[in-house]
Amino acid sequence: MTTPDSTPLRGTKRKADEIEAPRRIQALHEDVVNKIAAGEIIVAPVHALKELIENAVDAGSTSLEILVKDGGLKLLQITDNGCGIHKDDMKILCERHTTSKLKAFEDLTAIGTYGFRGEALASISHIAHLTVTTKTADSSCAWKAQYAGGKLTAAKPGQSAEPKACAGRPGTQITVEDLFYNVPSRRRAFRSASEEYSKIADQVGRYAVHCTGVAFSCKKHGEAGVGIAVPATASVRDRIRIVHNSSIANELIDVLVTNNQYGFKAEGLVSNANYSGKRTSLLLFINHRSVESTSIKRAIEQTYAPFLPKGGKPFIYLSLEIDPARVDVNVHPTKREVNFLNEDEIIELICDEIRTGLGKVDTSRTFMTQSLLSGGKTPSISKTNVAPHETRGATVTPQRSSAAAKPGIAKPYENNLVRTDAKSRKITAMLPRAASFSSQLAASDGVEYEYTDKEPTICRLTTVKDLRAAVREDMHNDLSDIFANHTFVGVVDERRRIAALQAGVRLFLVDYGMIASEYFYQLGLTDFGNFGIFRFQNSLRLRELLEIGASQAQADEPGSSDAQWSAIVTAVHDQIMSRKDMLAEYFSLELSDDGELMTLPLLMKGYTPSLAKLPNFLLRLGPHVNWMDEKGCFESFLRELASFYVPEPLPLEPRPTHENEETVVDDGGLASRRADLHRAIENVLFPAFKARLVATRALLKGTVEVANLKGLYRVFERC
Template identity: 35%
Template sequence: MIAPSKIKKLDEVVVNRIAAGEVIQRPANALKELIENSLDAKASNIQVIVKEGGLKLLQIQDNGTGIRKDDMGIVCERFTTSKLEKFEDLQAIATFGFRGEALASISHVAQLTITTKTIDEKCAYKASYSDGKLKAPPVSCAGNQGTTISVENLFYNIPTRKKALCSASEEFSKIAEVITRYAVHNPSVGFGLKKQGETKTHVRTPHSSTKTNNIRVLYGNPVARELLEIDLKDDKHNFKLHALITNPNYSNKRMTLLLFINHRLVDSSMIKKMIEDLYSVHLPKKTHPWCYLSLEIDPANVDVNVHPTKHEVRFLHEDSIIEKVKIALDEKLSGVNASRTFYMQSKLPNVDVTKEVLKEVLPEYDTKQTDKTKKLYAHEMVRTSSTDQKLDKFSFTINPALRENKTSSEEAKENKSKDDKVEDDSRNSKNETAENASQKNQPIAEEKNESTSLAKSKISDNSVVEADNSTCFMLSDSDESDVEKEKNNQSIDIEIVAESTMTADRALKNIYKRWGSGENDEISPKNIENEETDKELREKSMTNSDESLNESPVKGTQLTEFKSYSVNDFRREVKLKSVLMLRKEVEDNYHAGLREILSNLTFVGCIDERFSLVQSGVNLYICNTQKLAEELFYEIMLYDFANYGVIKFSEPLPLYDLAMLGLETKEAGWTEEDGTKEELAKSVQERLSEKMDMLKEYFSIVIDKKGNLKSLPILLDKYFPREGGLPLYILSLSTQVDWEAEKPCFKGICRETAKFYSQIDSDSETFDWKHVTEHILYSAIKESLLPPKEFAHDSTILEIASLPDLYKVFERC
């Protein structure tokens, strides 16, 4: 019989290495512990340098509170910490670290060096550690406030563990993943990651950012633009939830879950399973969402001392809390009424289609054919009669039409006659010739100048317009003039007038019969001639459709002079070289193709305050109204320089009070490191008061000697900026403008003013924001805006539908 072995106490070195192997499993685990130490030290900037996946070098530098010189002797010993004194403190732990094992474990499996400086010490101190002990007393050196920890030759004394690790590239990707997740959860902290010897930064987030912005930087726009935000507070189980999850428009081959419980990055198989079950009814099979969840639970209900690496936690009422989270997420996902959306890259304004392709897919297309009897297909026509079909048929009301008062019996009678006429028109349109189809509705547009102002004044007097079930399209410029010419109080059908060579002659005759075309109800030879010219231009455009969108404006394109929107009766000539140079930059950088789209746009409707739909030719575009408006106001600031009207306040507004209000907002990004709010507000008042003569002379921004704001410029007639944005605007004028050089100063003032004016006030009780957007903003955009080239690539103007392409889809169906 074999005798039992004698029980012996393990050597302390062996014990420490075994424990270190449990805590530090790979470089990413070591980095996680070090990042949490930096966050505990209130760092606002964390930079990481890696060599060979962290095995040769893993260095982290922060600007936190640092380590006292007296504590450097025991900082790497086991169970030494400044965050816990007794076991009961675990019930209210508010820090990441609590065991005091991280640095000790790293020092037993790597060569550790710490350089640190506190705010009270005059210099930094550097020390090296091995097996938890100091190799030599700390030495003084130069250094910034904070701590720099260098971990070299990780697992040099545990070769088995080192061989079991993945390749250096895979270890680096795991390190990047850890930094990325902490960067999303801590947007107020700037993170950076790069490899030693390289200038390229693999991960970089700004200081004082937001979670959504960091997600956009780290995971890309496909994730950021599909996010849904959920906030939940439950008093029964004493927890709060903040989540950012993707809607059903986004899916990926693998699931990405960022889970933080009490700000600690953890894993939870139960929460992961809950999310997979939840999305199984929203996403196709074998596709997964992107989710960020942050749970804040009462520390007394959470057990953080479950796993050596602290990547798991246990908490009370786990099933109930997860069920409540599931219900909140499910309600948000179920409330999304958008269907699956597929984005495609479009080239604006030209379509990459050659004549050969057109002849193949459209047999009737032949530029050499002069026969006027070829068949007219439906997809070649642009609807011009509002009685053909309404947007409200799809429960999509864009802009209520302005209609005359009439009795219900008259409406019923008129609608019946219109329906009968539509049926007759649809039957006869199939037999029309190409000669009739080549006519346009230009006679209507010729009357625009005579009565546009009258129609606009009528619309402005009825800024709140009642909706009508039979009419929900926009009022075009030519239609506005005809509204004033309507006789006998007849009903007015608002129509979309779109430019096309394929407009049917019958549609024009119906328009003339119902409205009248002024002096002549016939289609003039002049219009036919113009139509042929337009056709030649379009064919020429198709021939050159292979030209890249990024090219400079087409040679020979005549740049229309920017219209003045000044309400003043006189105009001062501007000879300042800096302003003339800024104007030239706008003209040199504008995109001719986008300008053509905007100059021919027909407003369809507002999606919300930021986005609108417009039609140009046979294409439908979604436009970022705020960005277009900002560029419009910037150009107005330049071209009407020193010629603005004045918006006078009934009572002067103190700059100091405005600055204080601005500093209270989250967008200002104020921190205690910036100084007190009172001092900053005082400096804002002093800076702007110092420049009050220049602001009054050139920008109509009047500031009196007491530091009160008395007026702002009028950039567009009948347009007023959002009052709630004034405090931030005053802050931006003081802090974001380079006041030392003339050209940057003027550019900064114009740009910040444009940003302020581009904020549409959707809560105004005085003005209908949809009316302002359509009839003031987009009217000026159509008339004058010179869109910069970057608008063609940043989705400011994005083609979402094309009539010929849609017809191809319907044919395949």
């Protein structure tokens, strides 16, 4: 195509017969080369931000603040609290291929950082106005410099281009203004600022989920509210809840795969069969670098296909750590893709693990179905409001009732009904043995209490504060919520110390011995130095109690001699008597000078521990308490005291061996002890657990989910 004056249009391919002579090859101008390179790396504002985030995390930052204006085209600013940049390095900071992360090409085989080629800041400086303000820990002030075309430039005409001293906090602040100002075709390609900001928020959210220990905040310029705010202390699950939503975070299962043959470890969180999105959300990190992988995404989608409704897509957060020698990171200008060995085998192992986790859907599975009787009226049988996503579309048969449903109250269906009153009928009421002790339950333990006007002692011991802090740090949030909102169901097995409790629509079996041990330990830390006193009417001889405990222990060890146990009793007796003043002051355990035990610590009103355990408790104070270290002494003594307060295991209730044989009558007071145990567990211990127990991770071993009401109402969508 030609113009009327036969001049070829720019950009039109010339025909062979129009070429008069071969064109000479010449080197491109350096500015053109740099702009071409910048166009490969910085395709959009989100790519510039990705490079800046990676540099900030590489610098050891624990807090990143991001400010965006007009989708990043007008302003893109990131502030971190990392190690900063040395003033002498600012001169070559924005030159191409200047980096602190590589020295030789062989270093690529062991690269452990996000960036490594030294092109990010150089590329940005060629297509935007770049300002860097930085301060290192050993610098007395911050240094500020402007860059253009990879070189230092003056802020105003006539001024020096050298970095200028200024006030600033430790770390680095990089400000990118007027991105693509000299590439008008690229700038015109962006449709809207809001679309670019959504891409930026998505990228920030990805790193906010993955980079544990790093706080992220992202906001639009001029707005008071923050679009994304993730604290440094948040866990990965909590970060997903903040960045995405609770409906995803509540339906996640853990994935962990390790294989030495292929040199990789994969861990993450993926949605279970209850969650179904419109499109796949894949947060994939390989060696902590955010990447994309079509093969991994397609394989995981195929894994989920049998478990989700038609068109349903999963949420996946996956972090792969692969031996750097097996990974080629230098295959894409923006590091968006990487290649690694044994890709198919690694993907198959990951999918197998996800498939195994999804196969355990019987514990919790919900489906949405269309109501068959849309016009029927069902009376409201509870005033508890149920969330809309739990009631919408459930299938239920209306029942007759004289009272109509109250308007404005959400209707709970059978698969969402929960017991909210511990006094209502329970599962144990249907068991035959429940009637044998239900009439004997008393309201208290029969102990008379006296109250004093003694002022509480404020504990200022650092060791006790450290022990309290250790409990808080070991707290398991989900398990603590279960105990804080549970409804007691009943004791299942007194011998194994197992009880049932209900939390929402889930039923759990818990080891109440383990739970009580942790609770009384925490109670000992909380009330340290302020225990109540359990005073004996007649004082007990410490040595005699220790001898009883030794005889009980000797019965379990037939090969031991009497002389050996006599020496142990003497040693423990002397150990306890030498520290009787400390025991009385801190633990309310009083001993007379003659070796008589007068009081024991009272941890809880309405509950008395089994005194049959007293000899063994006192005997264990010798070898099982670290008397030489203050912190160790307090911790080990409170652990032993908590063990003493744990309810004793009881033998199973006598039952008839034949149908026509009567139940054996117990003459040893076992029925009375069982009645007292049930009273204490239901009316004292579990209400106390509900009020103040901090469930630690160790209690996960003693808590098992055995039923989920929603799982019992499954509707199979495939025939």
